[in-house]
Structure formats: C-alpha cells, structure tokens
Amino acid sequence: MYEVEVKVRADHEQVRNRLNELSANPLGMVTQEDSYYDAPHRDFAETDEALRVRREAGNDETVEVVTYKGPLVEEESKTRKEHETVVGDGNTVDALLSALGFDATETVHKERERFEIDGYVVTLDSVTGLGEFVEVEAEAKENDVESVRDGVYDVLEELNLDPEEQIRTSYLGLLLGDTGE
C-alpha cells in the first residue's frame, strides 16, 4: 500500500467550518511530540534517514513509539523502508539511544485534529514554531495512486484549499529551514 498525502498551509477555523458544512466525521485530537536523533557514525541529513521517538497523547491514553525511516526507495511514490514499534517507555529509549551516542537534536511538537470524509482523512495540524497546516491523505494500491491523488485534490478543493500550494517538505525539514523537496 502507498500513502498518498498532500499538505498545505491553511487557516484552521475556515477549514473546520467547511468540514462541518460537509458533515465530515470527527476522529478526535492527539498531541504528538517527536524527538529526532542524530547518529554517531552517520549524517542522517546526508543519508536521508531518520530515527524518531514519538510520544502521542490522546483523550485517554499515551502511546510511545520508536520509528526508523530509511532513504527514499522510490522517488515518485515517496516510498521509504520503515521500522516502527510501540515501546514501554520513551524516556528509557531516549536514555538507551543517548548511551549509544544517538542524541535527540530536534523536536517537533504538534496538535492534530482528525476528520474523515468520503474515505479520506483530513488532519488539522498546529505545529509549534510553524503554524497551521491541513493534510489530506488516503491509502492507494500501486495501480490506483493517480486516481487516489485526484481524489485527494478534490477533497482539498472542497475545503477551499489549493492543491497547487502543496508543501512537500516535512515539518522537521521546515523547522530546519529546508524550503525545497
């Protein structure tokens, strides 16, 4: 499966009103704090890898997850090798990584409010230091990536957002000052 995902800057109040008009289904709100690590033996910025500990707090539970993202395997679909698992205690993973020479150098903090509409997930992200964004995403099989992408664009337009303003840089990249892809 592929993840088709388009992100734009957007004023949340206007988008939220539009989601109400369209009777979108609210999926709840979570807070995510992501710590990104440097490696002692590689420059992840050069190798295009990432190592992350995420602490996600929802309404009634907190979940902590460690994730490795490998370099792009395929440019067009933005496919990466990913290894991700829940951990019992994120602070212990942080201490373990630190002891091995991996240091948490960047943190991305965001609040995410999710809605579902016509099978697409619309996420209103408030990212500390960056502002408000809206992501529209859906899963696609290899042979229907194009049609799913068209559907994502349609949802953006229904929300009065412009797919042409798509931002391809990750929040981490934006915080680090990347402007390109």
Place this chain on the structure above:
Amino acid sequence: MYEVEVKVRADHEQVRNRLNELSANPLGMVTQEDSYYDAPHRDFAETDEALRVRREAGNDETVEVVTYKGPLVEEESKTRKEHETVVGDGNTVDALLSALGFDATETVHKERERFEIDGYVVTLDSVTGLGEFVEVEAEAKENDVESVRDGVYDVLEELNLDPEEQIRTSYLGLLLGDTGE
C-alpha cells in the same frame, strides 16, 4: 538496590530434589532467547557495554524487551548503568537496529525454572551449548550487601552446592570463550 547473585554449575535433578525436600516455592518456568548486538562505531567487547533484545516466553505470555548495559560503574558490587524497556515487537527492533548498522551477532538461549526459598530466588538455568547452572540471588541495600551475600552462600550450601565454585563470567562470555572474570 544491589543485586547479589552467585552462579555455579550444577546437576538440576539433584538440586530440584533438594529444593523439594526444603519445600521451596516453585515460581514457574520461562524460556529466554537473548540476541546481543555489535555496534558499527564501537567495540562493545572493549567498552564493556551490551545491547540486547530478549524474547521471554512464559506459560501464557511472551514479552520482548530491549536492554542497554553500560560498563561497570563499581567493580565490587558489579553495578552497571542499565536502560531497559518493553517493546511491542522484538523483530521490528532487530530490523531497526540492523538498518542503523547494529547486527545481532550472538544468541543466548536458556530455559529458566525459578524457586523461592527464605526470600532468595533460586534459578535452574539450562543454557544451550553450555549446560546446567544454578543461580541464587537476592536484593540488598548498600549497607547489607555482605550479609545478603552470606545468606546466598548459605542457600547454596543447603542445596549441596559450593559457593567457592562461583562462575563470574556471563553466559554470553562463556559462549564467547571467556574464562576469567
């Protein structure tokens, strides 16, 4: 708290009979498979560190744990800095570590049958490739390590085992051919 722990080679059948005579309390049996990792940027054998993923299967549950053990902080009490947390999936941690350049180079597989007697824990370990061992252990505060160690020796003697035959090398060390401390 300190862990006072003495390990000797022993025939399990004889020890088990003796534990029955002493009305020791059986605590159950677990299987542990420990994978030990090499680092891409350090020689753990030289730095006296260890990185381990343990898969422990008991009667009705499996638990997977990742552990970092730092070098000895204090020689006499064998104290080490340790960071340990449960993980959702040990194979994912293995894949994540492998992607970062850490490879599982050694595996220690053992069956552990535990008993409790007078507040001490007696563990009958069957280690693949090494044979049968018995460990006696208890926790001690800093100021009563000596008396707890005497208690551990007493338990060994009650089991007809000789504290003088203590083996200080870890199972991993024994598998790697270490003979000294």
